Amino acid sequence: MEWILENLPHILELTLDHLLLSAPAVLAAFLLSLPLGRLAVRLPRLREPLVGGIGLLYAIPSLPLFIVLPLILGTSIREPLNAVVALTLFGLALMVRSAADAFGSVEEDVRLAAVAVGHSAGGRFLTVELPLAGPALLAGLRVVSVSTISLVSVSAVLGVTSLGSLFTDGFERGIVAAIVAGIVTTAALALVLDLLLVALGRVLMPWRRPVPRRSASRSAEKGAA
Amino acid sequence: MTPLLEALDWVLTADSWTGPGGLGVRAGEHLLYSLLAVGLSALVALPAGLLIGHTGRGRGIAVVSTGVTRALPTLGVITLVALAAGIGLTAPMVAFIVLAVPSILAGAYSGVEAVDPQIVDAARAQGMSPVQVLLGVEVPLGMRLILGGVRLATLQVVATATLAAYVGAGGLGRPLFLGLRNYDYAMMLGASIVVILLAVVLDALFALGQRLLARRPGTA
Amino acid sequence: MDHALRRPTRPRGRTASVSSLAAVALLGLAACSSSDPLAEDGGDGGGAGDGSAIVVGSQQYYSNTIIAELFAQKLEAEGHEVEREFEIGRREVYMPEVESGAIDLFPEYAGNLLQHLDAESEAATREEILAGLEEALPDGVEALSAAEATDQDSYVVTAEFAEEHDLSDVGDLAGIDGGVRIAANSEFATRPYGPEGLQEVYGVDAEVVPVEDSGGPLTVRALKDGDADVADIYSADPTIEENDLVVLEDPEELVPPQPVVPLASEAVGEQARAAVEEVTAELTSEELLALNGRSIDEQAAAEDIAGDWLAEKDLD
Numbered sequence: 204m205e206w207i208l209e210n211l212p213h214i215l216e217l218t219l220d221h222l223l224l225s226a227p228a229v230l231a232a233f234l235l236s237l238p239l240g241r242l243a244v245r246l247p248r249l250r251e252p253l254v255g256g257i258g259l260l261y262a263i264p265s266l267p268l269f270i271v272l273p274l275i276l277g278t279s280i281r282e283p284l285n286a287v288v289a290l291t292l293f294g295l296a297l298m299v300r301s302a303a304d305a306f307g308s309v310e311e312d313v314r315l316a317a318v319a320v321g322h323s324a325g326g327r328f329l330t331v332e333l334p335l336a337g338p339a340l341l342a343g344l345r346v347v348s349v350s351t352i353s354l355v356s357v358s359a360v361l362g363v364t365s366l367g368s369l370f371t372d373g374f375e376r377g378i379v380a381a382i383v384a385g386i387v388t389t390a391a392l393a394l395v396l397d398l399l400l401v402a403l404g405r406v407l408m409p410w411r412r413p414v415p416r417r418s419a420s421r422s423a424e425k426g427a428a
Numbered sequence: 429m430t431p432l433l434e435a436l437d438w439v440l441t442a443d444s445w446t447g448p449g450g451l452g453v454r455a456g457e458h459l460l461y462s463l464l465a466v467g468l469s470a471l472v473a474l475p476a477g478l479l480i481g482h483t484g485r486g487r488g489i490a491v492v493s494t495g496v497t498r499a500l501p502t503l504g505v506i507t508l509v510a511l512a513a514g515i516g517l518t519a520p521m522v523a524f525i526v527l528a529v530p531s532i533l534a535g536a537y538s539g540v541e542a543v544d545p546q547i548v549d550a551a552r553a554q555g556m557s558p559v560q561v562l563l564g565v566e567v568p569l570g571m572r573l574i575l576g577g578v579r580l581a582t583l584q585v586v587a588t589a590t591l592a593a594y595v596g597a598g599g600l601g602r603p604l605f606l607g608l609r610n611y612d613y614a615m616m617l618g619a620s621i622v623v624i625l626l627a628v629v630l631d632a633l634f635a636l637g638q639r640l641l642a643r644r645p646g647t648a
Numbered sequence: 649m650d651h652a653l654r655r656p657t658r659p660r661g662r663t664a665s666v667s668s669l670a671a672v673a674l675l676g677l678a679a680c681s682s683s684d685p686l687a688e689d690g691g692d693g694g695g696a697g698d699g700s701a702i703v704v705g706s707q708q709y710y711s712n713t714i715i716a717e718l719f720a721q722k723l724e725a726e727g728h729e730v731e732r733e734f735e736i737g738r739r740e741v742y743m744p745e746v747e748s749g750a751i752d753l754f755p756e757y758a759g760n761l762l763q764h765l766d767a768e769s770e771a772a773t774r775e776e777i778l779a780g781l782e783e784a785l786p787d788g789v790e791a792l793s794a795a796e797a798t799d800q801d802s803y804v805v806t807a808e809f810a811e812e813h814d815l816s817d818v819g820d821l822a823g824i825d826g827g828v829r830i831a832a833n834s835e836f837a838t839r840p841y842g843p844e845g846l847q848e849v850y851g852v853d854a855e856v857v858p859v860e861d862s863g864g865p866l867t868v869r870a871l872k873d874g875d876a877d878v879a880d881i882y883s884a885d886p887t888i889e890e891n892d893l894v895v896l897e898d899p900e901e902l903v904p905p906q907p908v909v910p911l912a913s914e915a916v917g918e919q920a921r922a923a924v925e926e927v928t929a930e931l932t933s934e935e936l937l938a939l940n941g942r943s944i945d946e947q948a949a950a951e952d953i954a955g956d957w958l959a960e961k962d963l964d
Contacts, residue, residue, distance in 0.1 A: 206947050213949070255635070261583055262627030264590045267604065267620035270613070274431055281741055349498045356501035360594070362708045362737020367503055372735075374507040376710055377865035378947050382511070386504040393499035515831070515859055515870045593834070595866060596859040596875070602834070605860060609835035611740050 206380040232294025240302020261296035301343020305336035435617030457598040465524035477536020494530035515596030528581035535577015539570030579634035705751040717954035759904035795931035799884040800906035817897035827853030832880035834858035886941035
C-alpha cells in the first residue's frame with residue numbers, strides 16, 4: 204500500500220499511456236467492424252468465411268504480433284502505432300462477429316420499408332440500420348473495450364510502456380504491491396471506460412432504455428449504481 | 429516478408445521437431461496445458477452457468493464478475509501467482525482458468541436463456557422435474573451457444589498459453605521466448621505459426637461439432 | 649498514434665456521432681499528454697524539442713534505470729536539459745535509436761554489448777573487451793570511460809547445495825551425477841558462457857530451466873524449492889547476499905566481465921561527458937550493489953535512489 208501511494212504519479216502516468224494505446228484501438232476496431240459486419244449480412248455466403256476468418260485473428264499469440272507488425276508497417280517495436288494496430292486486429296476479431304449479429308438482427312421488413320420510403324442505400328444504413336443495431340453493437344463494443352484494456356499489458360514484455368510495465372518491474376524486483384496495483388488499475392480503467400460507453404449509449408440511444416434484448420447491460424448498470 | 433519465409437522454413441525442418449526441447453514436445457505440452465485449463469474451467473463454469481441460466485438467479489452477479497474477470501490482465505495474474513507459488517504449472521494454470529471461465533460461463537447461461545420459453549413451459553407441463561428440464565431440454569437445445577463459449581475459451585487459452593514459459597513452464601512459449609531474447613525471429617515466428625495452427629485445428633473441430641449439432645432437428 | 653487519433657471523423661447522422669464523440673474525447677486526452685514520452689518516437693515532428701536536450705535512455709532493468717537516473721540528475725545539476733527515455737526493452741530495440749542519435753546517452757554493459765556488435769569477438773578480459781568495444785561501435789557513438797562496477801552473469805547455488813556437493817568453483821559442478829539444472833533467462837541457453845561453454849571449459853552437463861525474471865525472486869525461489877540446482881544471477885544483485893547464496897568462482901574466466909560503460913552520441917558535449925565520467929569514476933561494484941539493494945529492499949524509486957547517492961558523493 205505504501206509503495207502504491209509513493210508511486211502514485213508513476214502509476215497515473217502509466218495509466219495514461221495504457222489508455223492512449225487501448226482507446227484508439229477500440230475505436231478503430233469498432234469503426235472497421237461496421238462495414239465488415241454489414242457486408243457479412245448482405246452476402247450470406249461470405250458470412251462464415253469472413254466472420255470466422257477474422258475471428259481467428261484472435262488465435263495469434265500477441266507477443267509475436269507486436270514484433271512482426273513493425274516488419275510489415277515499417278515502424279519500430281516501441282512505436283505506439285505498432286501496438287495500436289496489433290490491438291485493433293484483436294478487437295476486430297471480436298467485434299466483427301458482434302457487428303454481423305447486430306446488423307443481422309435488423310428485420311428484413313424494416314429494411315424494405317426504409318427502401319419504400321425512399322432512403323438511399325447510404326441513408327438507410329445511417330438512419331435506419333445503424334440505430335436499430337445500436338444496442339447490440341454497444342454490447343459488442345463493451346466486450347472489445349474490456350478485453351483490449353487487459354491485452355495491452357503484454358506489450359510491456361517488449362518495453363512498450365503501459366500498466367503492464369508494473370508487472371515486468373514488480374516481477375523482477377519482487378514487489379507484489381506493484382503487480383497488484385497494475386491489476387487493480389487495469390480493471391478499474393476497464394470499468395470506467397465501460398461506464399462511459401454505457402452512458403454514451405444512453406445519450407445517443409435514448410429510445411432504447413433499458414436495453415430489453417440484452418438484460419446484460421442493464422444489470423451491469425445496476426451493479427455499478 | 430523474408431522473416432515469415434524463414435520461419436516457415438524453420439517449422440518445416442525436421443530437426444526443429446525432434447529432441448526433448450523440439451517443437452513436437454512443446455506443442456504437446458501446449459495442447460496439454462490448454463486442454464487442462466479449459467477442462468478445469470468447464471468443470472466450474474459449466475454447472476454454474478447452466479444453473480444461472482435455468483434459475484435466472486445470480487445473473488447480475490455473474491455478468492458483473494465475468495466483466496471484471498475479463499479485465500484482469502493475464503500477465504499480471506501469472507506474475508503475481510508465480511511470486512507466491514514458484515515456478516511450474518500452478519501460476520499459468522490459475523491465469524488460464526481466470527481467462528477461460530468468463531467465456532464458458534457466459535456461453536452456458538446465455539445458451540440456456542436462449543431456449544424458447546414456450547418449449548420449457550411445455551416440458552414443465554408434461555411433469556418433467558427441474559433437473560429433467562435442464563438436462564433433457566435446455567442443455568441440448570442451448571448446446572450450440574454453450575459449445576460456443578467453450579470454443580472461444582479454448583481459442584483464448586491456446587493463444588495465451590505461450591506466457592507459461594515466462595514463469596518457467598513449458599509449451600510453445602519456450603521457443604517463442606528463446607527466439608525473442610536471441611533476436612531469432614525465425615524461431616519466434618515459427619513457434620507462433622505452430623500456436624496458430626493448433627488454435628485453428630481446435631477451432632475447426634469445435635465448428636464441426638457445432639455444425640453437427642445444428643443438423644439435429646429442434647436445436648437452437 | 650497521432651495518425652490514428654487525428655484522422656478526421658465526420659459526424660454522419662445521429663448514431664455515427666458515437667464515434668465522433670469518442671474521437672473528441674480521445675483528442676482531449678492526447679492533448680493533455682504532450683509530455684508523454686511514448687508520443688515522441690512517432691517520427692512525425694514530435695521529436696526531442698529544440699534539440700538542446702540530452703536524451704538519456706535505459707534498459708528495462710531496474711539497476712540500469714538507476715544508473716541512467718544518476719547520469720540524468722548529474723547532467724541536470726550541471727545545468728543541462730535532460731529528457732528521459734527509460735525502460736526500453738531490449739538491446740535490439742534501443743541500439744538502433746542510439747546509433748541514429750535519437751538517444752544520446754545510454755548506460756551499457758561492455759561484454760554483452762560487444763557480443764551484440766561483434767558476435768565473433770573473442771575478447772575475455774576487461775581490457776580486451778573495452779578495447780574491442782571501441783572498435784566495434786559505429787561512427788557517432790562513443791564509449792566514455794567505464795566504471796569499475798561490473799554487473800555480470802554469475803553461477804550461484806544455495807549454501808546447502810554447495811556444502812552437500814563440496815562446491816567452490818564452477819568446475820566442481822562436473823562432479824554432480826546426471827548434470828545440473830540452471831535457472832536463467834532463456835537467452836542464456838545460447839550465450840557462449842551457457843551450457844555449451846560450461847561443457848567445453850569445465851566439462852559440466854547443464855540443462856536450462858528458463859525463468860524470465862533476470863535472476864529475480866522467482867529464479868531464487870526455483871533454487872530454494874529445488875526446481876533448479878544452479879541459478880544465473882547478476883553479480884550486482886543484492887539477493888545473492890540476502891539469501892545466503894554462494895557464487896561459484898570462475899577461474900577459467902568463462903563469463904565475460906560486464907563493466908558499466910556509458911554510450912554517448914556526438915550531441916553530448918565535452919562538459920557533459922566529463923560530468924558523466926565523474927559519476928562512473930565513483931561507481932564501484934560495491935556502490936552498485938548498494939544502489940540495487942535500495943531498489944529491492946526499500947522498493948524505492950530510481951530517482952530517489954539516484955538523488956540520495958549523488959548528494960552523498962557531493963556530485964549534485
